Amino acid sequence: xxxxxxxxxxxxxxxxxxxxxxxxxxxxxxxxxxxxxxxxxxxxxxxxxxxxxxxxxxxxxxxxxxxxxxxxxxxxxxxxxxxxxxxxxxxxxxxxxxxxxxxxxxxxxxxxxxxxxxxxxxxxxxxxxxxxxxxxxxxxxxxxxxxxxxxxxxxxxxxxxxxxxxxxxxxxxxxxxxxxxxxxxxxxxxxxxxxxxxxxxxxxxxxxxxxxxxxxxxxxxxxxxxxxxxxxxxxxxxxxxxxxxxxxxxxxxxxxxxxxxxxxxxxxxxxxxxxxxxxxxxxxxxxxxxxxxxxxxxxxxxxxxxxxxxxxxxxxxxxxxxxxxxxxxxxxxxxxxxxxxxxxxxxxxxxxxxxxxxxxxxxxxxxxxxxxxxxxxxxxxxxxxxxxxxxxxxxxxxxxxxxxxxxxxxxxxxxxxxxxxxxxxxxxxxxxxxxxxxxxxxxxxxxxxxxxxxxxxxxxxxxxxxxxxxxxxxxxxxxxxxxxxxxxxxxxxxxxxxxxxxxxxxxxxxxxxxxxxxxxxxxxxxxxxxxxxxxxxxxxxxxxxxxxxxxxxxxxxxxxxxxxxxxxxxxxxxxxxx
Amino acid sequence: xxxxxxxxxxxxxxxxxxxxxxxxxxxxxxxxxxxxxxxxxxxxxxxxxxxxxxxxxxxxxxxxxxxxxxxxxxxxxxxxxxxxxxxxxxxxxxxxxxxxxxxxxxxxxxxxxxxxxxxxxxxxxxxxxxxxxxxxxxxxxxxxxxxxxxxxxxxxxxxxxxxxxxxxxxxxxxxxxxxxxxxxxxxxxxxxxxxxxxxxxxxxxxxxxxxxxxxxxxxxxxxxxxxxxxxxxxxxxxxxxxxxxxxxxxxxxxxxxxxxxxxxxxxxxxxxxxxxxxxxxxxxxxxxxxxxxxxxxxxxxxxxxxxxxxxxxxxxxxxxxxxxxxxxxxxxx
Numbered sequence: 001x002x003x004x005x006x007x008x009x010x011x012x013x014x015x016x017x018x019x020x021x022x023x024x025x026x027x028x029x030x031x032x033x034x035x036x037x038x039x040x041x042x043x044x045x046x047x048x049x050x051x052x053x054x055x056x057x058x059x060x061x062x063x064x065x066x067x068x069x070x071x072x073x074x075x076x077x078x079x080x081x082x083x084x085x086x087x088x089x090x091x092x093x094x095x096x097x098x099x100x101x102x103x104x105x106x107x108x109x110x111x112x113x114x115x116x117x118x119x120x121x122x123x124x125x126x127x128x129x130x131x132x133x134x135x136x137x138x139x140x141x142x143x144x145x146x147x148x149x150x151x152x153x154x155x156x157x158x159x160x161x162x163x164x165x166x167x168x169x170x171x172x173x174x175x176x177x178x179x180x181x182x183x184x185x186x187x188x189x190x191x192x193x194x195x196x197x198x199x200x201x202x203x204x205x206x207x208x209x210x211x212x213x214x215x216x217x218x219x220x221x222x223x224x225x226x227x228x229x230x231x232x233x234x235x236x237x238x239x240x241x242x243x244x245x246x247x248x249x250x251x252x253x254x255x256x257x258x259x260x261x262x263x264x265x266x267x268x269x270x271x272x273x274x275x276x277x278x279x280x281x282x283x284x285x286x287x288x289x290x291x292x293x294x295x296x297x298x299x300x301x302x303x304x305x306x307x308x309x310x311x312x313x314x315x316x317x318x319x320x321x322x323x324x325x326x327x328x329x330x331x332x333x334x335x336x337x338x339x340x341x342x343x344x345x346x347x348x349x350x351x352x353x354x355x356x357x358x359x360x361x362x363x364x365x366x367x368x369x370x371x372x373x374x375x376x377x378x379x380x381x382x383x384x385x386x387x388x389x390x391x392x393x394x395x396x397x398x399x400x401x402x403x404x405x406x407x408x409x410x411x412x413x414x415x416x417x418x419x420x421x422x423x424x425x426x427x428x429x430x431x432x433x434x435x436x437x438x439x440x441x442x443x444x445x446x447x448x449x450x451x452x453x454x455x456x457x458x459x460x461x462x463x464x465x466x467x468x469x470x471x472x473x474x475x476x477x478x479x480x481x482x483x484x485x486x487x488x489x490x491x492x493x494x495x496x497x498x499x500x501x502x503x504x505x506x507x508x509x510x511x512x513x514x515x516x517x518x519x520x521x522x523x524x525x526x527x528x529x530x531x532x533x534x535x536x537x538x539x540x541x542x543x544x545x546x547x548x549x550x551x552x553x554x555x556x557x558x559x560x561x562x563x564x565x566x567x568x569x570x571x572x573x574x575x576x577x578x
Numbered sequence: 579x580x581x582x583x584x585x586x587x588x589x590x591x592x593x594x595x596x597x598x599x600x601x602x603x604x605x606x607x608x609x610x611x612x613x614x615x616x617x618x619x620x621x622x623x624x625x626x627x628x629x630x631x632x633x634x635x636x637x638x639x640x641x642x643x644x645x646x647x648x649x650x651x652x653x654x655x656x657x658x659x660x661x662x663x664x665x666x667x668x669x670x671x672x673x674x675x676x677x678x679x680x681x682x683x684x685x686x687x688x689x690x691x692x693x694x695x696x697x698x699x700x701x702x703x704x705x706x707x708x709x710x711x712x713x714x715x716x717x718x719x720x721x722x723x724x725x726x727x728x729x730x731x732x733x734x735x736x737x738x739x740x741x742x743x744x745x746x747x748x749x750x751x752x753x754x755x756x757x758x759x760x761x762x763x764x765x766x767x768x769x770x771x772x773x774x775x776x777x778x779x780x781x782x783x784x785x786x787x788x789x790x791x792x793x794x795x796x797x798x799x800x801x802x803x804x805x806x807x808x809x810x811x812x813x814x815x816x817x818x819x820x821x822x823x824x825x826x827x828x829x830x831x832x833x834x835x836x837x838x839x840x841x842x843x844x845x846x847x848x849x850x851x852x853x854x855x856x857x858x859x860x861x862x863x864x865x866x867x868x869x870x871x872x873x874x875x876x877x878x879x880x881x882x883x884x885x886x887x888x889x890x891x892x893x894x895x896x897x898x899x900x901x902x903x904x905x906x907x908x909x910x911x
Contacts, residue, residue, distance in 0.1 A: 025796055064675075107716065111672030118620070119669075145672075145713070148615045180793070182786060189785035198778045199616025200788060207789045208796075343675075346683060347740055446715075449757050 008034075009159045012041045015152040015233055018212040019128055020048035025208035027117065027150040028129030030102065030142060034156025038132065041156070045096065045130070054095030056088055058113070060104055067112055089116045092127045102131035102142035110143035117149050151205035153237040178214035180207055180222050191231045194289045196241035206234040231289075336381040348380035389485045390426040391444045395473045397493035397533070398434040399464035411455050414492070427485070429476060430454055433469030435462030436503050440472065444480060463505060466497035466544070467513035470521060477526045488527050489550070494534030495541025511540065518547035529553060580799040584625035585809035587618055588788045589779045595862075596772045596882050597626045598813070600750045602820035603861040606771035606854065608729050608751030610714070610762075610886060613776030618788075619754045620669070620712060627667035627708045629810050630817070634660040635706075640698050641745050642666065642705040652696065652743050666707030668700050668749075670725075672716060679721060680736050681743070696743045701725075701734045704749040714753035715762050722762070725751060726769045768847075771854050773886035775899065820865040827860045829871045836873055836910070840880060843905045846887045855883040877906055 015029050031038045046055065058067075069087030089097075089112070097113070099105060117129065129150055131142045147153065180188075185207065192203050210230035214222040333345035335352075353374050360373040394414050414430070428451055430442035442454040470491075477487040497510035501517065521528055528550035532541040537554035545552035587594065596609045611619045636643040637659050641651035645660040670679070681699030700709070711717060711725070728734045729751040736743045753770065755762065767773070779785055795802045803810075834856065841851045859876040868875065885898040 108672055108674075111713070115669055115671050144615065177797075180789075182790070185786040185789050186782055189782045189789065192785070193780065193782065198614050200618065200778060200785070201616035203785060204789060204792050207793060211793075343677060343682075447757060 007159070008154065008156050009037055009040070011233060012037070012152075012154045012156060013044050014213075014229065015154060016041055016045040016048060017216060018209055018233075019152075020045065021216055022208055022212040023128055024126050026128075026152070026205055026212070028097075028131070029150055029152035029154060030131040030133055030147060032133040032135070032153075032155040032157060034159050036161070037156040037159035042098070042130065045128075049096070054092055056092045056095065056097055058088060058097055058099045058105075058109075060101055060106070060109070062088065062109065064112070067109065068116075089113070089127075094127065096128045096130060098130045098132065099142075099146075100132045100134075102133050102146070103135035105143055105146075107143055107145075110146050114143075114145040114149055148199060148201055151202070151209055151234050154233070178211045178220055178222055178226075180211055184210065184222050184227055187227055188230065188235075191289050192235050194241075195235055195239040197235055197238045198240075199238075202234055202238050206230040209234050333380040333382055335377060335379065337376075337379060338381050343382045345380040345382045349374070349378050352380055353378040390488055391429060391480045391485050392426060392488045392490060393429045393431065393444075393473060393476055393480070395438075395469055395489060395491045395493070396430065396432045396458065397464060397466070397469070397491075398432045398458055398460045398462075400434075400461050411458065414455060415452060429480075431469065431472055431476065432458055433465050433472070434460065435465070436499065437465055438469040438472040440476065444485075463499040464493075464497050464510070465499035465501075465503070466493060466495070467501040467510065467517045468499070468503075469493075470514060470517035470544075470548075471501065474517065474520050474524060474526075477521070477524060481526075486527075489521065489529070489548075491528065491530045491544075491548075491550070492533050493530065493541060493544075495530070495532060495538065495544050496534070497540075514544060515547045518544045522547060522549040580803040581628040582621050582625050582792075582795055582799075583803050583806035583810050584622065584629045585813055586791050586795075586802070586806045587622055587625065588784050588791065590618055590622060590776060592882065593619070593622055593774045593776050596774050597622060597752070598817060598820075598865055599772065599858055599861045599879075599882075600752075601626060601630065601817050602865055603824055603857060604748060604750045605732075606857050606861065608726075608753065608770050608772075610767065610770040610773040611752065611754040611776055612757055612773065613754065614756055614778060617776045617778050619776060620710060623708060623710050623752045624667055627665050629814060630665040631814065632662040632664050633706055635663045636660050641702050644706065651745050653698065653745070666704055666749075668704040668707065668709050670700055670709060670711045670717075672713055674700065674721070676721065676724070679724065680734065680738075682736075682738075683741055694740065696736070696741050698745070699734075701728055701747040701749070702745055705745075705747050707749055708752060709749045710752045711754070713755050715755035715757070719763070719766075722766050726766060730769065767886045768850060770886060772858060772882045774882065775885075816865060816867075819867060820861065823864040823867070824861060827864050827871060829856055829860060833859065833871050833873060833876055836876055839909060840876075840905065841884070843909050844884060844888060844902055846884060848887075851884055851887045855880060858883040873910070877910060880906060 012029075012031065019026050019029060031041060046053075065087075066085060067088050069085060069090055099113075113129065117126070129146065131146060131150065133142055135141060141147065188206050188210065189203060192206070197203065207230070210222045210226045213226040213229045214220075217226070219226070333348040338344035350372070353372055356375070356378075357372060360375075396411075396414065427444045427446050428442070429440070429444040430451065431438055431440045433439070441458060442451055445451060473489055473491070477489060480487040495514075496507075497514040498505060498507050500506055500509040501513040528545075528548050530541055530545035530548065530550045530552050532552065532554040534541070541554070542552050544550075584594070593611060596611075600606055600609050613619060633642075634645050636645060636649075636655055637657035639651060639655040639657060640653045641655065642663075643649065643651050643655050649655050677699065679700050681702055682697055684693075684695040684697035687693050687695045687697075709725070709729070714722060728747050729749065732746060732748040734745055734747040751770075753762075779788070791802075837852050837855045837859070841855065846852075855876065858879045859871050862879045863871040863875045866875070881899050881902045884902055888898045888901060
């Protein structure tokens with residue numbers, strides 16, 4: 001272990017070797033960050049695979065016809081004969097599909113690729129998927145449907161330029177196969193369970209990775225070291241919980257990043273098992289869990305610590321920006337180029353072309369011209385009308401003053417509103433402000449299950465950083481609007497701010513900051529409602545509402561149901577106006 | 579490479595049972611599978627499709643006409659002979675457009691010969707087979723509407739692009755999705771016949787067994803399938819027997835009263851609950867080789883047929899399965 005430090009680059013190169021060895025069972029890998037290091041890993045993969053292997057890049061704007069094959073309408077019209085194009089997925093058969101900016105990949109394209117992976121896995125047409133993830137920390141991740149189907153999720157963010165001097169691994173020579181005994185399988189299964197990896201796909205991938213690692217080493221059956229690599233590279237990045245530590249009875253606070261497992265006890269343990277190979281290791285899964293624990297990425301640990309482990313990443317209605325050209329209620333056709341999911345309106349195209357035929361026939365006929373001569377500007381495409389999704393953003397004041405009186409009722413109301421929003425297929429998001437700042441508890445989602453969990457975990461108490469809350473709400477509203485959806489802000493607060501925007505206490509400054517922040521909501525033109533949840537309504541909340549150009553609803557003695565009815569009433573006309 | 583055998587799937591008894599019931603009685607209206615990724619949902623559905631005996635299809639028919647009712651489709655279907663084809667299994671991609679699903683004007687033909695020809699979509703391809711939709715909760719609403727409508731009526735009606743076409747589309751709709759990522763509207767959910775909640779097997783032994791079987795399947799799928807062929811045959815016989823018995827299966831008034839009592843006790847809106855419950859109980863009894871439907875059949879199948887029809891109470895934490903079991907214990911215990 002000391003000769004080869006398990007740095008990020010070494011891991012990635014190892015993953016490349018494993019992928020090259022058993023292509024069909026590992027799916028591919030995701031490389032996060034690290035420009036030059038990433039190029040190096042890709043070069044290594046290229047060197048490991050036979051030279052004729054096709055490497056294709058999948059641009060994010062690819063259309064369906066190009067992805068899975070279809071008619072090239074523009075070319076067909078131009079030449080007068082049917083021009084077919086071969087799909088990118090078919091071209092990649094037996095090769096490597098590289099997806100740059102994978103975190104921005106549209107979910108429909110991801111669905112196609114995932115389907116192709118499932119379909120072709122059995123046949124020869126399978127391909128390796130390499131996702132290049134350029135997302136910043138905590139930003140979007142590549143579509144979960146794809147992450148699920150690839151074995152390795154590696155970060156290259158910490159690779160220093162000096163590390164790049166590592167020699168590339170040579171082409172794989174040994175094409176041997178290795179087996180896993182039931183003890184090894186049990187160890188992997190136990191490790192996955194301890195790490196909270198629920199899905200079975202990573203489990204199968206970890207077994208395949210262990211087999212591949214053993215085969216690369218020329219062994220016929222997998223050893224402890226092989227299992228360790230599998231647990232480290234495949235299972236650890238997907239951890240949703242910190243495994244219970246056998247040494248300490250109580251779950252310790254998750255220690256962030258401790259890349260070196262060189263603790264004396266650990267080394268001791270490892271030596272023990274290494275030395276007496278004859279006696280079967282009693283509980284190999286404990287060692288494996290240890291190995292995996294050291295590799296759980298620090299950001300995952302953070303999430304776990306916050307109690308919000310990435311349960312299959314983000315939710316559904318992501319980026320439905322491809323709108324009116326593809327689906328919805330049909331509208332009349334209009335001139336345009338088909339392609340990219342936009343369908344040609346044939347009848348309208350013909351109708352546009354026919355009047356010009358006598359004129360066009362005077363020109364000499366181009367090669368292979370059909371009975372009707374088309375020009376590019378005859379093309380008509382179909383249009384559809386689609387209603388934008390509404391995202392209701394709840395901004396809940398969870399400060400001491402609000403919590404004392406009304407937080408529980410507010411929670412109940414939000415849950416009722418949530419239940420309604422989900423019936424209408426709208427999305428909801430939830431942010432709370434208390435203590436020193438504001439926090440997004442629930443990114444826009446349609447899932448009532450998640451929303452309820454976020455609400456039940458909402459603690460109360462502390463100061464009222466109203467300005468930060470409003471500022472974050474504005475930010476989110478902008479992000480929602482940028483995705484082509486309509487945000488609707490609902491503030492539940494008593495309006496008595498006492499923490500200023502810079503986090504310092506002080507009622508006067510806090511109120512001034514809150515008003516400034518509120519004005520930015522008005523300038524953004526967002527619909528908003530302020531619900532005053534204090535027992536005795538005071539002018540502060542009304543003033544905030546005025547600054548936001550929002551509706552103001554004092555609700556002194558309402559229970560959850562009344563609150564819900566009030567919000568429904570308040571939001572309805574607003575929404576119509578929008 | 580042979581598909582993973584149906585009988586080699588470890589655990590997931592409820593999902594397997596609901597798929598078998600849908601195979602016995604496709605009119606039951608589809609199966610909704612809730613669960614995380616990587617729990618073997620699509621594996622089970624595919625395995626069942628490949629397990630079923632091949633169907634006879636008229637040669638050259640793009641709509642999958644059966645020789646029992648030849649030339650009943652709108653397309654050119656002049657063949658006189660029928661040949662065997664595997665039961666269709668169509669995997670609907672998430673980004674599918676309406677055109678692909680419903681069928682549309684065949685642009686190629688229109689461009690080449692100027693003919694107005696209907697190009698059958700995925701629904702026509704799924705006729706007499708299975709239509710599987712992964713992550714149905716992320717699918718566009720209007721597409722889900724369309725799919726459920728066709729699945730219930732067995733007929734696809736297209737009125738667009740100057741086309742007016744109707745063709746048969748009888749398929750078993752299997753939807754899957756993870757409620758954590760967004761839910762299906764209740765009014766859509768209600769139209770599914772059965773619903774299943776799938777969880778990953780937690781027992782280490784089960785998980786090890788799954789790894790072992792998958793490795794064996796990867797290494798040599800033919801040999802692996804051969805090893806399970808006998809068990810698969812048993813399942814096949816069970817389905818065939820169920821289909822034969824289903825026609826003659828009668829439901830006594832007592833059982834019908836039980837169904838109505840249970841539905842009103844749980845508070846299911848509408849009549850779809852009772853009807854599906856009765857159909858599912860019939861199919862289950864037929865599958866079990868019983869002569870007639872008994873109360874135990876009804877109660878065994880009740881959670882499958884009803885759990886997605888309960889009115890959601892956001893302030894009630896207990897799951898819908900628990901509520902049904904409570905009602906069963908109260909009224910029939």
